[in-house]
Amino acid sequence: MKTYNDFLKSKEIFDVPSGLSDITELNDKLFDFQKDIVKWALRRGRAAIFADCGMGKTAMQLEWARHIVGRVLILAPLAVAGQTVREGHKFGIKVKLCRNQDDADVGINITNYEMLEHFDATKFSGVILDESSILKSYDGSTRKLIIESFSNTPFRLACTATPSPNDYMELGNHAEFLGVMNYSEMLAMF
Secondary structure: OOOOOHHHHHOOOOOOOOOOOOOOOOOOOHHHHHHHHHHHHHHHEEEEOOOOOOOHHHHHHHHHHHOOOOEEEEEOOOOHHHHHHHHHOOOOOOOOEOOOHHOOOOOOEEEEEEHHHHHHHOOOOEEEEEOOHHHHHHOHHHHHHHHHHHOOOOOOEEEEOOOOOOHHHHHHHHHHHHHHOOOOHHHHHO
């Protein structure tokens, strides 16, 4: 008979980091704790930043995006896109507000979730979900479109101040977006 520790060990998931190993200087305007989080997320390649309001998620996600080579797309709620462009300006990071794929340039691009269907996910090397709690709805068409569209995107970052640690559906959807395991595997395992 297995011990409880053996049982717990059998549930461990090892998601091998797929990110950057050589991280250059980070923005001096970031606090040390923010720099540590950005370094960790860059090394992971696919990561989630669950940080409370006022902790600087926007600054951290912009710095993360600045290190990704190619095009990065930030998906955000409608009211947040313009604010993110302004926040980028404060940190010396150019962010382009886009309505469709033709607007997207090399570098950091942002649009709102409702415009996702006007973009070709295969053209981006990185994607950021600002307010990634949008993944909460298991049946949601937006959740499904996001996860399917970016399943092969090498760099993925989910950011939210409102994850529900006791909500297994939301955690499972984040795990699926990040490529750790799909929602059904998560439910069966845990």
